[in-house]
Amino acid sequence: xxxxxxxxxxxxxxxxxxxxxxxxxxxxxxxxxxxxxxxxxxxxxxxxxxxxxxxxxxxxxxxxxxxxxxxxxxxxxxxxxxxxxxxxxxxxxxxxxxxxxxxxxxxxxxxxxxxxxxxxxxxxxxxxxxxxxxxxxxxx
Amino acid sequence: xxxxxxxxxxxxxxxxxxxxxxxxxxxxxxxxxxxxxxxxxxxxxxxxxxxxxxxxxxxxxxxxxxxxxxxxxxxxxxxxxxxxxxxxxxxxxxxxxxx
Amino acid sequence: xxxxxxxxxxxxxxxxxxxxxxxxxxxxxxxxxxxxxxxxxxxxxxxxxxxxxxxxxxxxxxxxxxxxxxxxxxxxxxxxxxxxxxxxxxxxxxxxxxxxxxxxxxxxxxxxxxxxxxxx
Numbered sequence: 551x552x553x554x555x556x557x558x559x560x561x562x563x564x565x566x567x568x569x570x571x572x573x574x575x576x577x578x579x580x581x582x583x584x585x586x587x588x589x590x591x592x593x594x595x596x597x598x599x600x601x602x603x604x605x606x607x608x609x610x611x612x613x614x615x616x617x618x619x620x621x622x623x624x625x626x627x628x629x630x631x632x633x634x635x636x637x638x639x640x641x642x643x644x645x646x647x648x649x650x651x652x653x654x655x656x657x658x659x660x661x662x663x664x665x666x667x668x669x670x671x672x673x674x675x676x677x678x679x680x681x682x683x684x685x686x687x688x689x690x
Numbered sequence: 691x692x693x694x695x696x697x698x699x700x701x702x703x704x705x706x707x708x709x710x711x712x713x714x715x716x717x718x719x720x721x722x723x724x725x726x727x728x729x730x731x732x733x734x735x736x737x738x739x740x741x742x743x744x745x746x747x748x749x750x751x752x753x754x755x756x757x758x759x760x761x762x763x764x765x766x767x768x769x770x771x772x773x774x775x776x777x778x779x780x781x782x783x784x785x786x787x788x789x
Numbered sequence: 790x791x792x793x794x795x796x797x798x799x800x801x802x803x804x805x806x807x808x809x810x811x812x813x814x815x816x817x818x819x820x821x822x823x824x825x826x827x828x829x830x831x832x833x834x835x836x837x838x839x840x841x842x843x844x845x846x847x848x849x850x851x852x853x854x855x856x857x858x859x860x861x862x863x864x865x866x867x868x869x870x871x872x873x874x875x876x877x878x879x880x881x882x883x884x885x886x887x888x889x890x891x892x893x894x895x896x897x898x899x900x901x902x903x904x905x906x907x908x909x
Contacts, residue, residue: 561780563779566907568789568909574698574724575698575724578724578752581772582772582775582776584772585772585773585775585776586776588773589773589776589777591776599814600806600810600909639813640806640810670817671814671817672820672821674817675794675817675818675821675823678792678794678905679791679823682780683779683780683784683785684784684794684905684906684907685779685785685787686785686787686789686907686908686909687787687789688698688787688789689698689699689724689787689788689789690698690699690724690725691900691901693900693906709799709830712893713893713896713900715898715900715901716897718897784904784905786797786900786906786908788908789907789908789909
């Protein structure tokens with residue numbers, strides 16, 4: 551940080567998730583995102599890539615006494631009206647399809663719906679350009 | 691320019707910590723979370739590798755993860771919660787998560 | 790001014806979609822004329838070995854994507870010399886003419902030159 555510059559107290563974050571809902575890193579990403587908003591910062595976009603597409607699946611069934619992370623992600627994105635984008639190429643490859651894609655490819659199941667949008671990697675780049683910080687979560 | 695490196699893989703099964711330490715810059719920091727907190731395991735080679743860096747290394751550990759695993763954070767490292775994690779991501783110029 | 794992005798690719802070519810999906814991020818960035826860099830680190834350097842036969846494991850050949858990098862305006866290409874040496878590879882025989890082989894000590898400075906980084 552150059553001397554004399556004001557510290558930016560409120561930052562724009564782009565958050566990218568690369569892991570499925572059962573990965574601890576998916577829960578960690580949500581906790582980080584919640585803390586970022588609680589701290590007064592803005593989330594420009596959530597971009598789900600690689601196995602992150604599974605974190606947006608409608609079809610995950612968790613036992614009643616366990617954390618329902620996909621539901622928590624959905625609630626978080628909806629409540630804060632965030633831009634939740636799932637990479638279409640990564641999703642197709644992993645069998646995560648919205649109504650449109652399931653119809654297009656004549657697949658029997660739709661497992662992606664609002665608030666999630668399917669889009670391309672351009673949205674990731676767009677988010678990186680718009681944000682002050684890019685944070686990625688993935689792995690264990 | 692400073693980078694906060696975030697690691698979540700166990701250092702015993704994985705080479706990410708070793709690779710990270712190889713390219714770590716003088717202004718950089720490491721945040722251990724998930725299974726990467728096993729690097730704090732007493733008497734282990736990863737702990738020795740981190741300790742060898744001495745004061746040159748700013749080491750942070752996600753509180754919930756070392757607590758879950760019953761590991762203590764040495765005096766020369768700092769336990770952080772999520773608000774502090776967010777603050778660190780701002781304090782450093784960028785975040786490099788070793789996915 | 791556009792923010793620059795460094796992609797650090799650490800996966801071997803046939804260990805799953807990782808190598809391919811890292812390249813996809815780079816190519817998409819290039820297509821949008823963004824300043825993108827690509828560093829091959831650890832097993833990622835195996836993507837640069839010549840004479841591979843993707844068809845033998847019914848995979849798509851990544852070398853076409855690699856050759857496309859310069860067409861997409863991505864010219865900042867690097868490989869970690871230590872990763873190359875550890876794997877017994879010849880830095881002069883990598884399958885990408887434009888790749889610069891760097892010593893570990895230079896990698897920190899490389900990361901510093903970029904505004905953002907994704908290591909996958």
